[in-house]
Amino acid sequence: DVKVTQSSRYLVKRTGEKVFLECVQDMDHENMFWYRQDPGLGLRLIYFSYDVKMKEKGDIPEGYSVSREKKERFSLILESASTNQTSMYLCASSIPGQGGQPQHFGDGTRLSIL
Amino acid sequence: AQSVTQPDIHITVSEGASLELRCNYSYGATPYLFWYVQSPGQGLQLLLKYFSGDTLVQGIKGFEAEFKRSQSSFNLRKPSVHWSDAAEYFCAVGEQYGGSQGNLIFGKGTKLSVKP
Numbered sequence: 001d002v003k004v005t006q007s008s009r010y011l012v013k014r015t016g017e018k019v020f021l022e023c024v025q026d027m028d029h030e031n032m033f034w035y036r037q038d039p040g041l042g043l044r045l046i047y048f049s050y051d052v053k054m055k056e057k058g059d060i061p062e063g064y065s066v067s068r069e070k071k072e073r074f075s076l077i078l079e080s081a082s083t084n085q086t087s088m089y090l091c092a093s094s095i096p097g098q099g100g101q102p103q104h105f106g107d108g109t110r111l112s113i114l
Numbered sequence: 115a116q117s118v119t120q121p122d123i124h125i126t127v128s129e130g131a132s133l134e135l136r137c138n139y140s141y142g143a144t145p146y147l148f149w150y151v152q153s154p155g156q157g158l159q160l161l162l163k164y165f166s167g168d169t170l171v172q173g174i175k176g177f178e179a180e181f182k183r184s185q186s187s188f189n190l191r192k193p194s195v196h197w198s199d200a201a202e203y204f205c206a207v208g209e210q211y212g213g214s215q216g217n218l219i220f221g222k223g224t225k226l227s228v229k230p
Contacts, residue, residue, distance in 0.1 A: 090157055100216055
């Protein structure tokens with residue numbers, strides 16, 4: 001079974017801090033994704049990556065950056081955390097494929113910015 | 115642009131009753147379609163997927179979904195709901211354009227409550 005592991009289930013940080021969310025997958029998947037999930041808004045794509053050192057902006061990249069130095073690891077960075085970034089963050093991975101492929105999700109990180 | 119609509123934000127059914135969750139998508143050709151389930155505090159788990167072939171697909175946990183091209187729908191069904199099915203359900207469609215290599219577009223979700 002594919003396993004996607006997010007480093008923290010719960011995280012509390014202060015406004016202005018630089019925050020790192022880590023995600024590791026063990027199935028050698030090329031694609032990795034970061035979403036945020038808010039009530040009533042569903043999943044919104046922040047960034048995705050098709051390969052090592054490659055990244056693409058999703059629908060809501062403002063205030064975030066990402067890093068993919070190794071194939072199995074995809075990090076989400078909040079450069080200067082703000083209260084409106086309090087949310088559930090979900091990481092996912094998949095194989096590439098035109099038209100969409102099943103994504104495998106981690107358990108999520110619930111981030112609170114105080 | 116492609117989109118996915120789940121018309122029902124919240125549905126309540128009695129345990130043992132049948133269930134149908136609605137999903138409509140917008141796309142001209144045959145899409146790749148998915149249903150996911152999210153239990154409270156957890157990530158999303160794939161229930162089933164449709165790529166081609168038989169329009170009725172079976173998934174895990176006793177769920178099935180039917181692709182209806184004429185209605186642009188991919189509704190999720192279960193004949194008898196169990197209390198453990200209480201969760202949020204997301205429909206998704208594969209993104210279809212030249213540069214896409216696996217992105218999914220998700221609906222906003224339907225929250226299912228189960229009455230004893």
